[in-house]
Amino acid sequence: MKDIQTFERCLKDFEYFKDFQGFLDPRDNGQKRRIPLKRKLVRFNPLNDLNENQFRIKYRFSKESLRRIIEIVRDDLEIEYYEPLKREQVPIDLQILSAIRLWGGTEHPKLTAMAHGVSLRTLAKITRRVASVLASKASRYIRMPATLSEKERIMCSFQAIANMPQVIGALLQTTVRFLPENSGSYLSEDDPDGESTYPAQSNEELHLQIVCDAAHKIRDLDIRLIDEHSMASDAEMFALSKIRDRFEQNEFRGRILLGSEIVRCSSSLYTPVRFPRNQSEELYNHAHSTTYASARKCLSLLMSRFGVLGTEILGSQSSAKQTITALSILHNMAMEWADPSIDSELHVSPYKSTFFNAMTNVSKSGEDNNRKQFIKTHFASQ
Known part of the structure; x- marks a missing residue:
């Protein structure tokens, strides 16, 4: 008997949950309108979503080389440009990838921005940041023999x-x-x-x-x-x-x-x-x-x-x-x-x-x- 009561309570809970998802709108002639649940944004990850040949065409580097670049630059970006984490913030590795793809000049900048889920203005800020961090390493990577x-x-x-x-x-x-x-x-x-x-x-x-x-x-x-x-x-x-x-x-x-x-x-x-x-x-x-x-x-x-x-x-x-x-x-x-x-x-x-x-x-x-x-x-x- 207790099991039956527990099952009935579960069914009522499911009904309450359905009522929470939808509501009656007088403009819809009494019909129930569904409120879609907000889904978590899944960003494009070129290192996983592109094959090696596609990746080289778009990013002008092999995947192995880009991973090495990301590791070299990541810490400086996080330290130099740290801000409290915001909802849907562009990950550091995706910032580096988007900047390098833009510099490759293989497509219109707007397509590059769209591919990485950012606006053109955001992409411009990202590229300036990545360029600044990379340029700070000039004495290490650009030097005459000593x-x-x-x-x-x-x-x-x-x-x-x-x-x-x-x-x-x-x-x-x-x-x-x-x-x-x-x-x-x-x-x-x-x-x-x-x-x-x-x-x-x-x-x-x-x-x-x-x-x-x-x-x-x-x-x-x-x-x-x-x-x-x-x-x-x-x-x-x-x-x-x-x-x-x-x-x-x-x-x-x-x-x-x-x-x-x-x-x-x-x-x-x-x-x-x-x-x-x-x-x-x-x-x-x-x-x-x-x-x-x-x-x-x-x-x-x-x-x-x-x-x-x-x-x-x-x-x-x-x-x-x-x-x-x-x-x-x-x-x-x-x-x-x-x-x-x-x-x-x-x-x-x-x-x-x-x-x-x-x-x-x-x-x-x-x-x-x-x-x-x-x-x-x-x-x-x-």
Whole structure:
């Protein structure tokens, strides 16, 4: 008898629960309207929900490499940007994944935001945070060789390419556009959720100077704003850089950088001979172009992995610099780990000679003599 009473009470409890789920609405003609129970938000997890090939296409890294990046950055994000946990807060690992996918430039930013369940405005905040944390690690991941053994190792790797001695780095320059926040806001003020995009009204450019090694890792990075009113040549940009001062102070005594023809030849930066007059200069030019291809390949790999560098970076000048630094660090991680997501054998066409601008690229006689002596010592005709 007690069991029957207990069963009846259970049935009444179920009826009470059903009554709690629904109620009578007079606008529904006496019909019962069901109130759907709020479900817990299940976020997209690309590490679990995408296969390896799909993941590499979207995130420009293998899953193993992305997991390593997440572990390197996670603690700094949690410490630097800690806030009391809020309902449906974007997890740290998903913040890192969404930022890297946006930088990959494989799709419209709105699609990237939708794929990770955030608004464009939230995605913009996330990318700035991730870039800032990554950029803070620049001294660890972007640095010229300091010890004698490091210098010798890099020199040997360059010499193994085309028998060009004494080379410790290859220098390459390009520009990257960015959209300042105060010039045609990317996100409308009338759209607080950041669901609409507006074309840029104006943008500015940053001059990017890279020094890389033979393994296509970035060893030095110099980023400067290009002033429209005082446009400086690439040679003048090099003269302003810290790496040039370090060579002038004999930090890398007896070692040289390789540069393209658009940069002025100097005692520390050797460029191709514009009009080779003998076999020695032709041999030098051939060795120079083959060795210098490392720099062009480095830039090609960087641009292939992070398409945003070929379009424009959204944010202030400071934010754009942090983003470029962060992408250079990610590039070095990919090179160090031999990440297979971007073809490491990406074809780079042979170096092609271009004419100097006679007004800005005239070498000093003393600097020319340094190169002449170098050619005579190492490339004299047999």
